Amino acid sequence: MLAKSRFLIAASLLALSVGLQAEPATPRPYLPEDALPLAEFLPPPPAQGSPGDVQDLQRVLDAQANRTPEQVEQAKRDDHLTDAAFPFARGIFGPDFTVEKHPHTARMFRRVLKDLVQTLMPAKHYYARPRPYERDDRVQPILPPPQGESYPSGHTMDAYLTATLLAHMVPERRQALFERADAAAHSRVIAGVHYPSDLDGGRVAAAVLAGVLLTRAEIREDFELARQEVRRTLQLP
Numbered sequence: 001m002l003a004k005s006r007f008l009i010a011a012s013l014l015a016l017s018v019g020l021q022a023e024p025a026t027p028r029p030y031l032p033e034d035a036l037p038l039a040e041f042l043p044p045p046p047a048q049g050s051p052g053d054v055q056d057l058q059r060v061l062d063a064q065a066n067r068t069p070e071q072v073e074q075a076k077r078d079d080h081l082t083d084a085a086f087p088f089a090r091g092i093f094g095p096d097f098t099v100e101k102h103p104h105t106a107r108m109f110r111r112v113l114k115d116l117v118q119t120l121m122p123a124k125h126y127y128a129r130p131r132p133y134e135r136d137d138r139v140q141p142i143l144p145p146p147q148g149e150s151y152p153s154g155h156t157m158d159a160y161l162t163a164t165l166l167a168h169m170v171p172e173r174r175q176a177l178f179e180r181a182d183a184a185a186h187s188r189v190i191a192g193v194h195y196p197s198d199l200d201g202g203r204v205a206a207a208v209l210a211g212v213l214l215t216r217a218e219i220r221e222d223f224e225l226a227r228q229e230v231r232r233t234l235q236l237p
Contacts, residue, residue, distance in 0.1 A: 030112070036208070039127065041208045044127065059196050061138060061139065079191070085105070086102075092176045092177060101229075104229050105229050117154075131145070131146070150193075150198050151197070156188060156194070156202025157203075157206045159202075165210060165214075168214065169223075169227040185199045
């Protein structure tokens, strides 16, 4: 009897160990590191000093001059990326759209964020565009200095990638999701940390990455589990 009990305990510990190994503490991306040379898919930003670049900077200054306290607070809320799919879509999906109630969705988006970072940063380094406040001291940002260069906008990329993936899960809310992405992207200009053309680059980058991710077998199972969670919350078939 004692031997049987020891065997059961050992088996339970082994199962727990396997389960912990199956869920790594640090999420890994779905794509290999060099799978998507993002810079090759992006149009270049306006050349520094060109008429388009001058107009880009002026639009940042205009947004700064006209930003409201409500816009400032929204820009600060939109500044976070970790588990950001949940605050991003909670106004659309409702208060029950939380990390705690959607573990599969949270896990998938944490891995997707890894893919975003590993594809985004080389593109930023390639274009090496200074931030607006680095070029003109009239620009007064309302956020701590973000990581990396200005083009393309990573937060915009994240907003549109999130909207795209969630819209594939819940096409019934597609318009609202992309309107939310538009607002989140504009927050980056309001905040003084990006030019409008950086947002254009972020939109293209999101579309490219989403298109690649949604064709990969590595994400398919996670995506389906997340889709079922989200639709269950929304009481959709």
